Amino acid sequence: MSTSARGSVTIADVAREAGVSRTTVSHALTGKGRVDPATRARVSDAAERLGYRPNVRAQRLRGGRSKTVAILSALPPSIVGENSEMGFLIDLAVPAARACLAHGYAMLLVPPGAPPEHLDGLDIDGAIVLDPREDDPNWAALSARGITVVTIGEARGVVPDGVLERGLAGAETMIDHLVAEGARRIGVIVSEEQHALSALLPDAFAAWGWRRGDAEIILARARASDGTDAGARVTAELLAREPGLDAVYAPLDAFAVGAMQAVTASGRRVPDDVRIATNYDGPRAAACIPQLTTLDLDLPEMGRIAVAMLVALLDDAPVPRRTAPAPRVIVRGSTRAGASSGPVVSLG
Template identity: 45%
Template structure:
């Protein structure tokens, strides 16, 4: 290496623009092709030259252009995290809790694999403008049977992984969110706390979590000699839909003493409806919900809920998507840890926080 080049590397010009690959080649005394091969560990470059090029690049402060890499490879090195839930459920008082809890872990996991994560927030209705995103793949949270976003991504030929199985679409890899186990956990807890007339409120949309919850509830009722009491609410109505569904349910079945409202927004609305009828939670009706988020914790009384281990789910979703980005032979499903109950005042359990 020449004295001039050594001096330049040690004392770069104060206002000089970011070094280019040509600067590295000139300083190392090699071609730009050799620099590219050496820095990317590709092609034939002898070890001594490879190390000299890397040291030169470090000394100059050279960083590869992500834009140039994208133009050369056609890859964006970016994945999207998409909420299939509408804003009324995923947003509002929960402050996107479920989505943000998944996103925090997924973003970190993606970064360790050289991927950036784009968070696509829920919308009021309809398909998201995904064609505007330059992405290599996506994770979709709890898609419906006819989820337009999954269909669009598959039509583009992009790898898709779902957090929760997509009903009727066996071609989409998924992380199992244990909907049956979660429902059984909540129902058994209500029964253990003395509830003998337990009702279920689920969403009207065709999500696998609702399908599995209904089936689990019907099995539970059959096993305990209960007549099923199921109310369905539209997700777009948020807490108000839960309140109306619960109010109608109590008018028709005033003897209900336990309520499993799978969606946290529906559960909060149900607590309001129970209070409006002059009943008390948990003295008259015990209430439980699925997601242990902001709504469950801030409700009065606080709601018994479930720790879904979203950090494990998010990590597994990124790993599964990464496997499918690298190969079409990745697994079709993975199983995170089983959910655990978080007991609070709404179910009247002794020692609840």
């Protein structure tokens, strides 16, 4: 038997071993075309004996697909990059990448702040976009190319192929926790940029009558691109304007760190005078003293669901919407009665 060395066995070697044409081998191994069961079994046996491994690149070229998808966030580097070490994006992307491999896809992680022209050079079949916003240039670049997109969260003006709905991303759960801890005047800091949550929360608060249980909700906005500094500045303004403020909820963790800096600088204590909470349970939250109360968002499951949606869409199976896991509160010292504030580590 004359074949190439193991590891470089070709489709021609398998064809000779099985006594069929190369086209028949291709059809038998890919499931395309009509091949009778006996011939298909003979080809499979020959391929296994010879140690044949298909040329994935060639298969992708023939199929017109790259079998690669991208994951990216519309949030700026000051939120998901820099000193946060892309924690949120990594916590989401690693389980998503594993799910991609199980479906035969590779995943590219696009760093926050990457210029949109970089996307034009990526050979991708689809993309997962976290916290979309209408004026995000990367969204515009993907849309212009006709790339299949699943968004995690939704925003006005963004019409993807599929949406993993996050609702209010646990905001009601966290505010209920603050109320249960005794908060009665809660400042909520969202981004000026119209990301999914910052666009949805004001409407929700208005529907609630700007109250949640026994507490009044006071909305404030800060520029996400200014990160921790913006959170500190807006919190200082809230404290000056609202002397009875006894809690701050900032879904973006950079804002929450800034809030703690401002509260401490004002001479108040966390949580005895002002309780502070955020959404993402990452390095910023852990570095604060006391540590920030956060949400368990179940990012691994969120990533797996988004991948399953995207793969189904790429296979022409419509999956317009699914729902993200329900968040739960991780209670730590920043809202727990009896804890006391210490130095705040700056993670701008």
